[in-house]
Amino acid sequence: MSEAPPATAEGPDSGQGAAGGAVPVVHASAGHHRTGNLTKLAFGAIGVVFGDIGTSPIYAFRETFVGPHPLAIDELHVLGVVSLIFWSMTLVVAVQYVGILMRADNKGQGGSLALVALISGHISKSRYGGLVVLLGVFATSLFYGDSMITPAVSVLSAVEGLTVVESRLQPLVLPIALLLLVGLFVLQQRGTAKVGAIFAPVMVLYFVVLAVLGIYHLVQMPQVLVALNPWYAVQFFLTDKILGFLALGSVVLAVTGAEALYSDMGHFGRGPMRVSWFSFVMPCLLINYFGQAAMILGLDDAAAAQAMESPFFNLAPDSLRLPLVILATCATFIASQAVISGAFSITHQAMQLGFIPRISTRHTSEHEVGQIYIPFVNWALMTGVIVLVLVFQNSSNLASAYGIAVTGAMLIDTCLMTVLLVVMWRWKLWLAIPIIVTFFIVDGAYFAANATKVADGGWFPLLIGGIAFTLLTTWNKGRRLMRQRMTESALPLNVFAKSAHGSAARVPGTAVFMASSNAGVPSALLHNIKHNKVLHERVVVLTADVQDVPYVEPGERSSVVDLGQGFYRMTLRYGFMEETDIPLALCSTNLCGAPFEMMKTSFFLSRQTLVPSEKPGMALWREKLFAWMMRNAASAMEFFRLPTNRVVELGSQLEI
Numbered sequence: 001m002s003e004a005p006p007a008t009a010e011g012p013d014s015g016q017g018a019a020g021g022a023v024p025v026v027h028a029s030a031g032h033h034r035t036g037n038l039t040k041l042a043f044g045a046i047g048v049v050f051g052d053i054g055t056s057p058i059y060a061f062r063e064t065f066v067g068p069h070p071l072a073i074d075e076l077h078v079l080g081v082v083s084l085i086f087w088s089m090t091l092v093v094a095v096q097y098v099g100i101l102m103r104a105d106n107k108g109q110g111g112s113l114a115l116v117a118l119i120s121g122h123i124s125k126s127r128y129g130g131l132v133v134l135l136g137v138f139a140t141s142l143f144y145g146d147s148m149i150t151p152a153v154s155v156l157s158a159v160e161g162l163t164v165v166e167s168r169l170q171p172l173v174l175p176i177a178l179l180l181l182v183g184l185f186v187l188q189q190r191g192t193a194k195v196g197a198i199f200a201p202v203m204v205l206y207f208v209v210l211a212v213l214g215i216y217h218l219v220q221m222p223q224v225l226v227a228l229n230p231w232y233a234v235q236f237f238l239t240d241k242i243l244g245f246l247a248l249g250s251v252v253l254a255v256t257g258a259e260a261l262y263s264d265m266g267h268f269g270r271g272p273m274r275v276s277w278f279s280f281v282m283p284c285l286l287i288n289y290f291g292q293a294a295m296i297l298g299l300d301d302a303a304a305a306q307a308m309e310s311p312f313f314n315l316a317p318d319s320l321r322l323p324l325v326i327l328a329t330c331a332t333f334i335a336s337q338a339v340i341s342g343a344f345s346i347t348h349q350a351m352q353l354g355f356i357p358r359i360s361t362r363h364t365s366e367h368e369v370g371q372i373y374i375p376f377v378n379w380a381l382m383t384g385v386i387v388l389v390l391v392f393q394n395s396s397n398l399a400s401a402y403g404i405a406v407t408g409a410m411l412i413d414t415c416l417m418t419v420l421l422v423v424m425w426r427w428k429l430w431l432a433i434p435i436i437v438t439f440f441i442v443d444g445a446y447f448a449a450n451a452t453k454v455a456d457g458g459w460f461p462l463l464i465g466g467i468a469f470t471l472l473t474t475w476n477k478g479r480r481l482m483r484q485r486m487t488e489s490a491l492p493l494n495v496f497a498k499s500a501h502g503s504a505a506r507v508p509g510t511a512v513f514m515a516s517s518n519a520g521v522p523s524a525l526l527h528n529i530k531h532n533k534v535l536h537e538r539v540v541v542l543t544a545d546v547q548d549v550p551y552v553e554p555g556e557r558s559s560v561v562d563l564g565q566g567f568y569r570m571t572l573r574y575g576f577m578e579e580t581d582i583p584l585a586l587c588s589t590n591l592c593g594a595p596f597e598m599m600k601t602s603f604f605l606s607r608q609t610l611v612p613s614e615k616p617g618m619a620l621w622r623e624k625l626f627a628w629m630m631r632n633a634a635s636a637m638e639f640f641r642l643p644t645n646r647v648v649e650l651g652s653q654l655e656i
Contacts, residue, residue, distance in 0.1 A: 047200030051335030052257030080236025110265035145461030214291025401457030478626035
């Protein structure tokens with residue numbers, strides 16, 4: 001695996017995503033960059049992008065003291081922890097993600113796969129090209145574990161606030177959380193367009209409440225602000241070396257969602273997101289964390305220990321705790337919605353880039369191409385979330401499982417950032433090396449601290465990530481091997497066109513044969529002339545080539561080579577964020593002699609059946625896994641939006 005492979009179109013000869021040699025389109029696709037009022041976009045970003053990191057105050061500060069490695073609730077540790085939270089948020093979120101990585105956009109899109117696609121063209125021929133792709137795929141795999149844990153821990157931690165209002169409500173926490181989570185996944189099929197309009201106002205209200213509660217306690221004890229000095233974090237480590245290191249495993253919960261900011265950059269653009277973060281979200285979060293610390297330090301030992309069971313909800317006076325629980329639950333609901341939508345988006349990207357077979361995808365908006373619903377992913381995530389809640393029972397136990405996926409993805413992003421700074425941007429080494437070393441130390445320390453929690457639940461995201469990584473790499477390698485085998489016996493199309501013209505009867509209409517590459521004759525065409533001994537008046541061999549850019553300019557969508565005798569080789573180019581609507585593209589071109597009429601056009605797809613072989617391609621178990629994935633892939637008709645009554649499938653056997 002030496003590059004981020006674009007998907008092509010033949011069914012495993014016809015459209016299940018394949019490795020291929022696409023030429024990246026280098027012109028900026030201005031039509032897909034977000035434009036509009038900066039304030040309006042920044043306001044919208046608050047509702048969609050910042051929910052994950054915004055709900056961290058509900059449990060992050062608490063888990064540092066009452067988690068797997070509890071700390072003494074005293075001035076040294078409280079100031080040390082809040083200082084760590086401040087500097088973690090500043091370095092990891094503000095500097096690394098918002099400051100540096102958001103500059104690395106692939107035509108406006110962010111995220112691990114978009115970053116890999118961006119940099120792979122620069123190093124694909126080097127010995128490190130394959131490693132970069134593997135890192136990006138593993139970061140993507142970890143995201144699926146994160147997509148299960150985030151809804152579970154967020155919603156459960158918010159509902160647990162009911163026990164602060166009334167301890168006798170404890171037995172209702174799990175049923176209410178499960179009911180909300182099931183409802184969340186059931187609503188996905190309706191799309192986010194209808195409910196998206198209320199996201200931003202709710203989240204703005206939530207962040208304002210965070211700040212107001214924090215300010216209320218900071219006014220009573222402003223001396224807690226001395227923790228802005230990093231010395232208090234250093235002093236914490238010098239006093240409790242082992243506990244200080246282990247505490248990082250919980251402190252990092254305050255920056256969960258940082259990687260989501262980069263992944264969601266395409267929705268609003270870096271400018272509006274930076275405005276939202278620095279002018280509103282970050283100040284509100286930090287004020288709340290410092291407010292929690294001020295509240296704890298203002299209580300006696302017994303009261304502080306009791307308040308630390310849920311410091312976030314104890315910020316509010318008794319009469320306002322129930323409204324705060326309701327507001328926090330709404331915020332976690334929105335945060336979970338954003339993560340689930342992110343799972344749909346990253347699955348679509350992986351599918352288009354050739355790492356995942358075709359999966360049934362529904363578009364839930366006529367105006368926004370990014371609003372999609374993938375039933376299989378939705379129900380798989382729901383199953384995982386329900387299992388998590390039932391197995392771990394409470395948010396504290398789930399928090400132990402949370403950090404490993406997030407810190408693993410952050411560490412991988414640091415590796416990719418290294419390639420970005422040194423190879424692509426060619427920063428001066430005297431500037432790049434200190435930045436790279438700093439983030440490797442910070443992200444590496446977070447990951448190492450969370451590695452100690454593997455036995456306490458960290459195994460779950462690693463298990464999910466391992467399964468996803470195996471599936472993604474098996475599909476990618478299997479597709480590449482299939483294309484190699486087909487290429488080995490491929491007959492040049494220009495030679496075939498000359499020989500076939502006089503050896504078969506021509507019938508009216510157009511035949512479109514889907515091909516996985518621009519070389520050779522697709523097997524469906526060979527089988528058609530062998531068994532039916534006819535050719536249509538116009539024969540188009542079509543390759544849908546997914547580029548390693550999010551969007552392709554309309555003017556560069558199609559290209560055609562006229563081979564004579566009524567034969568054409570056509571290439572349709574798509575970005576990995578676009579929908580591969582073949583009929584729409586064909587009706588928009590006149591490059592094949594005459595316009596396409598769908599009722600006079602037949603689409604021929606090839607479907608291969610794998611036969612076990614002794615060839616040294618993949619281990620036998622991986623061949624069987626790849627064959628299973630092929631059998632369960634969604635129909636090429638749906639993937640390419642082909643008219644169902646105009647499709648013919650022809651099968652063949654293939655050894656890999």
